[in-house]
Amino acid sequence: MLLNILVGFAIAFFGFVLQTSVAGVNRKIIARLQKRYGPKWYQEFLDIFKLLSKRATSHGWIFDFGVIMALGGIIATAMFMPLTNNIVAFAGYDNFFIFVYLIAVGMLGMAMSASGSGNPYASIGVMRALTTMLAYEVPFMIIVLTIINTTGFSSLTEIGLFQQASGNTWFLIALPLGGIVGILSLMGMLGKKPFETYIAPAEIASGPMVEYGGKQLGMLFIMHEITVFIEVSLFVHLFLGGAENIFIFLAKYFAVYTFVNLISNVNGRLKIDQVVKFYYKWPLIMAITQAIIAIYFGWVVSI
Amino acid sequence: MASIEILILILVASSIASYFLTKLNSFAGSILTIFSTMFVFVSLAYYGFNDTLITTVNILPGFTFEFTYLGAYFAIIVAFVYSMVSFFHPYFVDHYKYKNAYNMLFLLSLAGVLGAFFTDSFLQLFFFFELIVWTTMFLIPLGKSKSAAVSYFGFSAAGSLSMLFGIFVMFTNVGSFNIADGLASLSGTKAVLVFISFLIAGFAKLGVFPLHIWLPIAHGNAPHPFSPVLSGALVKLGAFVAVLALLKVSPASAMITAISMPFAHYIIAILGAVSIVFGTLMAIREDDAKKLLAYSSMSHGGYIIVAFSLLDSVALAGGFYHILAHALASAGAFMAIAAVARQTGTTKMSELGGIIHKMPITYIVYLVAIISMAGIPPMGGFISKWLIFQAVIDKGLIFIAIAVFFGSIGSFLYVFRPLAALFLGQELPQFKKTVKEAPILMLIPMVIITLLNMYTGILPNGILGFINKINVELGFFPLVINNPALTISGNNGTLFPALIAGVFGFGVVVAFIIFILLKKSRQVSLMDTYTAANFIHSEELLHYSVDFYAPLERLYEKYTTKMTDFYDALANKVKELGKLAKYLFMSKYVEVAVFWIVAILAFLLWGEL
Numbered sequence: 001m002l003l004n005i006l007v008g009f010a011i012a013f014f015g016f017v018l019q020t021s022v023a024g025v026n027r028k029i030i031a032r033l034q035k036r037y038g039p040k041w042y043q044e045f046l047d048i049f050k051l052l053s054k055r056a057t058s059h060g061w062i063f064d065f066g067v068i069m070a071l072g073g074i075i076a077t078a079m080f081m082p083l084t085n086n087i088v089a090f091a092g093y094d095n096f097f098i099f100v101y102l103i104a105v106g107m108l109g110m111a112m113s114a115s116g117s118g119n120p121y122a123s124i125g126v127m128r129a130l131t132t133m134l135a136y137e138v139p140f141m142i143i144v145l146t147i148i149n150t151t152g153f154s155s156l157t158e159i160g161l162f163q164q165a166s167g168n169t170w171f172l173i174a175l176p177l178g179g180i181v182g183i184l185s186l187m188g189m190l191g192k193k194p195f196e197t198y199i200a201p202a203e204i205a206s207g208p209m210v211e212y213g214g215k216q217l218g219m220l221f222i223m224h225e226i227t228v229f230i231e232v233s234l235f236v237h238l239f240l241g242g243a244e245n246i247f248i249f250l251a252k253y254f255a256v257y258t259f260v261n262l263i264s265n266v267n268g269r270l271k272i273d274q275v276v277k278f279y280y281k282w283p284l285i286m287a288i289t290q291a292i293i294a295i296y297f298g299w300v301v302s303i
Numbered sequence: 304m305a306s307i308e309i310l311i312l313i314l315v316a317s318s319i320a321s322y323f324l325t326k327l328n329s330f331a332g333s334i335l336t337i338f339s340t341m342f343v344f345v346s347l348a349y350y351g352f353n354d355t356l357i358t359t360v361n362i363l364p365g366f367t368f369e370f371t372y373l374g375a376y377f378a379i380i381v382a383f384v385y386s387m388v389s390f391f392h393p394y395f396v397d398h399y400k401y402k403n404a405y406n407m408l409f410l411l412s413l414a415g416v417l418g419a420f421f422t423d424s425f426l427q428l429f430f431f432f433e434l435i436v437w438t439t440m441f442l443i444p445l446g447k448s449k450s451a452a453v454s455y456f457g458f459s460a461a462g463s464l465s466m467l468f469g470i471f472v473m474f475t476n477v478g479s480f481n482i483a484d485g486l487a488s489l490s491g492t493k494a495v496l497v498f499i500s501f502l503i504a505g506f507a508k509l510g511v512f513p514l515h516i517w518l519p520i521a522h523g524n525a526p527h528p529f530s531p532v533l534s535g536a537l538v539k540l541g542a543f544v545a546v547l548a549l550l551k552v553s554p555a556s557a558m559i560t561a562i563s564m565p566f567a568h569y570i571i572a573i574l575g576a577v578s579i580v581f582g583t584l585m586a587i588r589e590d591d592a593k594k595l596l597a598y599s600s601m602s603h604g605g606y607i608i609v610a611f612s613l614l615d616s617v618a619l620a621g622g623f624y625h626i627l628a629h630a631l632a633s634a635g636a637f638m639a640i641a642a643v644a645r646q647t648g649t650t651k652m653s654e655l656g657g658i659i660h661k662m663p664i665t666y667i668v669y670l671v672a673i674i675s676m677a678g679i680p681p682m683g684g685f686i687s688k689w690l691i692f693q694a695v696i697d698k699g700l701i702f703i704a705i706a707v708f709f710g711s712i713g714s715f716l717y718v719f720r721p722l723a724a725l726f727l728g729q730e731l732p733q734f735k736k737t738v739k740e741a742p743i744l745m746l747i748p749m750v751i752i753t754l755l756n757m758y759t760g761i762l763p764n765g766i767l768g769f770i771n772k773i774n775v776e777l778g779f780f781p782l783v784i785n786n787p788a789l790t791i792s793g794n795n796g797t798l799f800p801a802l803i804a805g806v807f808g809f810g811v812v813v814a815f816i817i818f819i820l821l822k823k824s825r826q827v828s829l830m831d832t833y834t835a836a837n838f839i840h841s842e843e844l845l846h847y848s849v850d851f852y853a854p855l856e857r858l859y860e861k862y863t864t865k866m867t868d869f870y871d872a873l874a875n876k877v878k879e880l881g882k883l884a885k886y887l888f889m890s891k892y893v894e895v896a897v898f899w900i901v902a903i904l905a906f907l908l909w910g911e912l
Contacts, residue, residue, distance in 0.1 A: 058824035072811030115727040118829035120847035141708040154796035295699040
């Protein structure tokens, strides 16, 4: 059991390093897109270590406790995440629902801490983050319902293996409408434009993050990177057939994150009610259509 | 050895004793209430879990009792909530006009609950139901509003009478009021009649759409210590009746093959789903913390109905576990709100803020309760929602799933509101000096409930073992639980709650180590915040709690009054009918009365003469 926990922690740490590097490389890519030179690929690491080493201000115990709970919850969630078919800390217990709901503990911790700072911008940010969550989560869950119903497994490794066993028919292809919904929901999860409403730096001063500095902000940055790692890996396992080995995982991971980032950078930002309206219109309709086709008619594309 | 009869008699006796004792000294009377409810809970739990509860009747004439796992499970939960809430009485009863009646009715209603869950005869079930309705009807108006009791009584009476109708239908079938015989004898049209009439009773009690109107009114206006009982315990009576109807009556209806569910049950599941969505949306826009929790009870009632109507072993176990998880979570949250209300005098979220700095323990109680209510691990609500999701996914119920997932995510939104508005945010100046942490006697039950919320989420297998007995009793398969390994198996995966909690604990420890190793932060006041160069001088202006989800609310606020409008219109129609009847039959002219007498006599004697 101790070994499993160590493996899990290694996965969480790997996720942090991976996502921070990928984010750095992506900053470079985006910069080139905009005809800039861009920062070094390890700039994100420098930012985080600088923040961790600085002396910060605190707004009372809940402000600190929330940050600890946020980072703790996210590390715990990442520890369940499988990397490949074999690299998984707790085999058999990498249940999909753990990721959706355990991640919420971390989110709740962050929301609590932000509200505890007493800054109304932070509260507005939290409100927007929760509203966005209500928007993107339902279509996403319907698609996951379809996937679990089709495969009969809710374990991520098993879902990945199922896709590999069927000759690499990824659910992105087998459930085409669902794949589109998956990508849209992933963009909402990652807070990418046009669903960036809850960060909105120019509008509400980075939302929940407004009061942080120093180690608290550094820890929230780490938390953010691991959260992105969880969400992108979730997509890789659910829709892109998991990974046989670590290189395939890295390739898929990089492709997904970069793709989403590229879309994000040519978009503006929606208003919060537009986000809700958007998700409850096309993605939900597509998700329901896909679910009906796949579950009741049994029409799943297979090669 | 404890017999149900003795327990009920003890409650009745102590309720009379507490009436007089409270008159002399309210503290002593409340202590008596605490001891008698605790005694009843402990003996029920001990003998109930060991199957050694005696059901023979020696003293009460005409009453018969029966031990079922189903009844025992409900009774233990309800008695637990009662015993925990009774700790609040010493601090609250003095505020009420009829304080002695408060303690007496409280104990009497618990006696009614015990009777209702352990009886084997429908007539007694109805009697105990009415005992609960009548006692609680006099408890609710001791709070904020008298009209709340009318609303509660109206819906409860409609439910009870509907149940009575179903009981009579069964009586005509078998000629006795025995519950098992009566339910087993049904077929054809009679089964449909009983199914519908019992579900009306269950829905009215549980506060499920479309019979939910009373729930926020009664919960919001009931005395503060009674709201946890209403939400955590008494609405579960509705779940009990719903179980009887959904699982033991099988009305003839077409089978929907795609989802392998009878049509009638699917309709009920849809109503549960509507209830989830409606409760969630209404809770999101509610300003009163207690009404918000009342709407959340409605939404959770929907989950319970969905779970039972799926006719699936896993969902059934999930539904039973949800009853426990919601009772604990809702009792914890309502008690925390009651504690805040006692210290500050209000439950309006727009008037409160920053209470956490004075009431940290109450805050933790509320936090754990809402984590469970939102179905987030490592608390009990996660286990039950996970089980319900398993069945919904396995059956491929897409439209139910939308509601179930929507309610689950939406609950993050509404449970966070009181957390942010009551406890977090700016510390408002009017509460800086006056507010203190709740007294120790009030903290004891809140801490016990918090620990149980965690226990149900980390080690659910003991309780699930008991639920398995209920499943078998009702003719379903037991849930697959592995006891030394502490895992639960659903339809498409295995859950290891203790591992999740352990890993979460590990993550928090890691984060704490990172936090503590780094440089210590400088403490600053809450007013020392970034305001985009605006000079803001008062706490109120920096506290964001009114219309928290305004952009979301704007999308559906037009439709929120639909149901109340419908009931208002219905009430108007009834009034008009009453006026017509009054005009026709109760006119002041003698000749009209004579005319009607003659007309009715003529009608009755038609063909006889």
